[in-house]
Amino acid sequence: MSNASDGGSQLRALRLLWGPAPGGGRGPRRGLTQGRIVEAAAEIADRQGLDGLTMRTLASELGVGVATLYTYVPGRPELLALILDQSIGQGVQPDELSGDWRDRLRQVAYADLQGYLQRPWMLQLLAAQPPALGPNLLAWYESMLRVMADSGLPIDDQVAALEAVDGYVRGMALAMTEDAATGGAGPDTERDAFYADHIDWQAHPLFAAASESGAISDHRANFAFGLERLLAGIAADDDVAPTGDFRAGNK
């Protein structure tokens, strides 16, 4: 009951993702396809952001009335689930890459990062709700497991490693979208001026130093740093540390 905005839309999304196109029945021939709608929707989201993707702008882009959309898609939440799975499908297939499993993992990480940076709304959708397991997500996961199968790790660790790398990429992408948000055209001078004025730099000397040195804003270097450490940690087969730290939390 934590996410109030899901009145069974997840299930409807799944039916859309997997269900067959409802083919030719009686009435007039359909002027659109689900594919065309999803494509146009993703394009609008790319240009205007998720908020700019309204049923009206989408209908107008496609040259149809708003109500028409509802004969193809049950509602906006389901539409969002569709463009998310479609975008996932546009990434690389991990097991088609070259190199050993560690190289491939790294390449997947960079490719996925780029995807998230180009489509920040994917992260918004992922944060709003766990993604429906559509065909593309499933295929990506299976492909990822094929890569991990080469690692010689136990099956549980294969999954854990996969999830860890994927999680890391998403989390870092979250922090890196910052750059895109400012417009890409140079730093936000107004904001920086505000910081300079209102922040007590004396009281935060370490932050001041780190900020000055540029270390904080060099997201790409930070991403590379953490990724290599994570991969190295996974590849090291020696036992790591006390894995138990689960006092707090649920059952």
Next chain:
Amino acid sequence: MSNASDGGSQLRALRLLWGPAPGGGRGPRRGLTQGRIVEAAAEIADRQGLDGLTMRTLASELGVGVATLYTYVPGRPELLALILDQSIGQGVQPDELSGDWRDRLRQVAYADLQGYLQRPWMLQLLAAQPPALGPNLLAWYESMLRVMADSGLPIDDQVAALEAVDGYVRGMALAMTEDAATGGAGPDTERDAFYADHIDWQAHPLFAAASESGAISDHRANFAFGLERLLAGIAADDDVAPTGDFRAGNK
């Protein structure tokens, strides 16, 4: 220009976060404080999710008219920035923990994870926009840097390690909110039934096996796995790997 929904609200949020409370001027005494509003807003978000937090529900909860809120807060986006920074401030102060820097990093990771799981809307806000650098975020960052100062790592690596752990936690939390979304009361039988029916398990043997074994759904174990690997990788001072993989991307 990627995020269309920000018409300078970031700056207004910063002013709110750092600016002094506008004190007693002339008119009637103010019946509310920014603090009380933010507290009530976060509570509503906890119960009803971010979508349930409307200006009307908030006003009603506080027993005031809707328009009154706008004398305390410029608008909803700024309100969201406030509850985010406030929530960040409710986590632990990293440098008040015990143990060496690696232990502390681990404790911070678990504490932050718990915070994100209890307040999934924090992740939604982080995904929608990079957080405004409010007092609490700044304090947390400074505290984190104090912890990292013990590591003996170069300053750049300190920042990178900090960002990596933080990013990892957020990314994994993204995947783990799944549990909360189903309501917590057992697995989603309807959804699982759909999966069983419509997915071609033969074509995805590895996923089928991983799913069957429960490895995929054991998020807490996966989190621990990756965290230990990441920490171990950071602690290992030997050089790691080719850090250059930056053909694609921007300048």
Next chain:
DNA sequence: TACTGTATCGAACAATGTTCGGAGTTCTAG
């Protein structure tokens, strides 16, 4: 005691997702 500037808030406005009802279109049953 008047004046000024503020706080409060009911009402209205624009934009959004969604539904309703009717008009047109195509297939199918007889």
Next chain:
DNA sequence: CTAGAACTCCGAACATTGTTCGATACAGTA
């Protein structure tokens, strides 16, 4: 070939959202 059924399309309407306006009440100041 015709009549009905089932479907597509969509203008209009509805509920809900964030936000603004204008009036009214209040508290300091001169």
